[in-house]
Amino acid sequence: MTTLLPYDVESARERIAEAARAVEIRLGPNALALAAARLPIRLSGGEADLVAAAVLTVLGDDLRQAQAAWEQGGAALRTCLLPGCTRQFDLIASVSGAEPAREIWSSAGWMQHRALGGAACPDHAQALWASGQHVPQWRREADDDIRLVCECGWSSGEVVFRGHGITLWQAHALEVLRSP
Structure with a gap:
């Protein structure tokens, strides 16, 4: 029987960060100036959507894997x-x-x-x-x-x-x- 362990938050955080880093965003001159000054950059709606989609893909994969493990174990x-x-x-x-x-x-x-x-x-x-x-x-x-x-x-x-x-x-x- 498959045993589901508590959700590994640290591992998920690493996978989500990796997915977010893989998103390519072209920064304009204002964003580059903010980055040079080490100030936070606000993402536009489209850019935020790209990052959110990457995060949701990782979480969705985790959910599907957990469901598959539960179905494979199959005991309640x-x-x-x-x-x-x-x-x-x-x-x-x-x-x-x-x-x-x-x-x-x-x-x-x-x-x-x-x-x-x-x-x-x-x-x-x-x-x-x-x-x-x-x-x-x-x-x-x-x-x-x-x-x-x-x-x-x-x-x-x-x-x-x-x-x-x-x-x-x-x-x-x-x-x-x-x-x-």
Whole structure:
């Protein structure tokens, strides 16, 4: 699988400067006088367009190379929503129907849960959701009281933001999985 590294700004700066230096501009007498005095020279619209086109060509090439590397790597891995579980599946392969790059990235048995905004691996999905006993849903108790409740009767209590309720349910799920 191809790994995309963070954008190399220094390398891009060098390539852009090289492209800009390759642009040929004919300077008139006023611009030559400014250059001799070491003062900045303002480019005309056409000259600025030439430099901008050179810069955009470099950036466009970088974007196309990044896209090609992503397409070649082709994996968008999603991790099980339960803390501590490192199992993953390849979302792109799952949606496209293609085989994942690695067998362990298969989406077989994974279950998506909209209320939680994530997916559980086959083991956790089976243990928590197959019985229907630990399926969480968002419930509005009052105008300003929204909570995540579980079929087993557990409730997050009032939450201020979605991530708080999801984290509390994850803790609940871990407790359920630890109990005999």
